[in-house]
Amino acid sequence: MYDELIDSADLPLSRKSVVPGTGFFLPDSLEEDLEAEAARAALEGAEVAVVADADADGLACVALLREVYDDVRNVPQPESESESESGTDDEDGEGLEMPEPTPHRVALLPASPHDVEDALARVAEHADPGIDLYVCDLCPDRYEYVAAELDAALDVADRVSWYDHHQWDDDVAAAVREAGVDLVVGDSEEECTADVAVRSLAHEFDPIYEDLAAVTRDHDLWLREDPRSDDLADYAYWTDPAEYVEVVREHGADLPEWVREFLAERRVEKEALIDQAVARAELREVGAYTVGITYGRCSQNEVAEALRERGADASVIVKPAGSASIRGTDAFDRCHEVAARVNGGGHPKAAGCKPDIYDDMLDYAHHWTTRGAVTKRVILDAFRAVVEGEGEGEDEDE
Structure with missing residues (x-):
């Protein structure tokens, strides 16, 4: 290559x-x-x-x-x-x-x-x-x-x-x-x-x-x-x-x-990459919480802060390498529980994960061209499971 x-x-x-x-x-x-x-x-x-x-x-x-x-x-x-x-x-x-x-x-x-x-x-x-x-x-x-x-x-x-x-x-x-x-x-x-x-x-x-x-x-x-x-x-x-x-x-x-x-x-x-990630962000309702979710190579903490200012109780920043950062607020402090369901862990208000969903380079190519669509879905599913109190310790992407 x-x-x-x-x-x-x-x-x-x-x-x-x-x-x-x-x-x-x-x-x-x-x-x-x-x-x-x-x-x-x-x-x-x-x-x-x-x-x-x-x-x-x-x-x-x-x-x-x-x-x-x-x-x-x-x-x-x-x-x-x-x-x-x-x-x-x-x-x-x-x-x-x-x-x-x-x-x-x-x-x-x-x-x-x-x-x-x-x-x-x-x-x-x-x-x-x-x-x-x-x-x-x-x-x-x-x-x-x-x-x-x-x-x-x-x-x-x-x-x-x-x-x-x-x-x-x-x-x-x-x-x-x-x-x-x-x-x-x-x-x-x-x-x-x-x-x-x-x-x-x-x-x-x-x-x-x-x-x-x-x-x-x-x-x-x-x-x-x-x-x-x-x-x-x-x-x-x-x-x-x-x-x-x-x-x-x-x-x-x-x-x-x-x-x-x-x-x-x-x-x-750095600021330009933050702007790119914030511009493509979406807000999703998960139970009583608003979750901001985006994709991009960026500084996750600043992006999470921008999404919090837009009303997000928690934020997910999916990275091109396949991992994701999960950030919470005073309203949502169960980030480590969400991450644990998708091959990760961390703190109540700051966690990370990399869902086990990438089998070959075609999966990564799909990840890049869809801006992390599958990763976003499995992490949002993990949010729903945590919020709804389903199961214990099972990865939602399996």
């Missing part, structure tokens, strides 16, 4: 909004090989491994742990502070060109809720015996999904701590603790995982890190009372996780000028 066919960088926004980025089209096997090699290199000689969600909350925990273990480096700088090149999200190309990093004592292994077991397996395979292992901002839906890999990691690690703030199933939490893990789960309505790490780690943190946790919480819980929280969220989304960790470890929530310039450039396109 020609590179230009999957490179969306130069597409008009109307087209870029409805197709996935380049990373979507890379085979999983290639991506897994690259991630395995990166993990092996990161873990070589490391004293600590941190398996963390690569959003602002998970990466803040890595910054905190590097402070605890005195893994302090000079913060990276771009090759030219006057040249902020196009950044990256999880589907697109390169971010700012940074110098080659040196190995850290506290190794970062980025993971998602769907592949945390892979990261644990890499720790078991590549880490030195006696390493300290932390898992941050990740929640397995079922213990059996991570049981074998966690057991293998426990055989290698001297100790394992797990910090999170998502909605944990009681049986899953009990099983993780019984395996020998120090699991601390914060109140998802009050804390982000960085808050949990600050209060759980035996360390007297400088106020800059307490502020970092507070600003991270402001976005992660969608409080939106501190304008810096959007900067943290966008920067974590658009740049390399390793860069983000070192910048916030050095600067906290007050990002340097070169980062703010980079964000300003990226936000021009």
